Amino acid sequence: MSGLDWALLIVGGGLGAGGRYVLDGVIMRGRTGVFPLGILIVNITGSFLLGLLTGLGMAIAPTWVSIIGVGVLGGFTTFSTVSAETVLLAQRGRRDWAWLNLLGTLVVCVVAAALGLMIGGLFPR
Numbered sequence: 001m002s003g004l005d006w007a008l009l010i011v012g013g014g015l016g017a018g019g020r021y022v023l024d025g026v027i028m029r030g031r032t033g034v035f036p037l038g039i040l041i042v043n044i045t046g047s048f049l050l051g052l053l054t055g056l057g058m059a060i061a062p063t064w065v066s067i068i069g070v071g072v073l074g075g076f077t078t079f080s081t082v083s084a085e086t087v088l089l090a091q092r093g094r095r096d097w098a099w100l101n102l103l104g105t106l107v108v109c110v111v112a113a114a115l116g117l118m119i120g121g122l123f124p125r
Contacts, residue, residue: 005063009071016075035097036085039078043105044112046077051113055120 024038
């Protein structure tokens with residue numbers, strides 16, 4: 001990767017993180033102390049898009065796969081927030097929601113990534 005490619009990857013990561021913040025904020029507006037639906041939707045969307053990008057394979061230049069996949073989608077999705085919110089839910093006595101957040105994120109995001117891979121694989125290479 002060239003210096004410009006690295007710069008694009010870094011900027012993409014910032015844009016992805018900004019997109020996560022905005023989308024989570026829109027979904028969670030007025031919903032304090034409840035299930036972290038915003039981050040769940042962010043991670044489902046990001047998992048699907050990364051699966052789609054990966055499924056497209058050689059239809060996209062490897063450098064752009066890195067910039068979009070690692071940069072934009074890596075900045076967009078977040079495991080650390082899921083982890084912290086799961087612990088906070090458990091500490092607030094909402095162990096049911098904590099388990100739902102943890103296991104639900106895992107299962108639904110893997111399914112979303114698999115669906116993206118499948119759809120991406122339908123396009124000619």
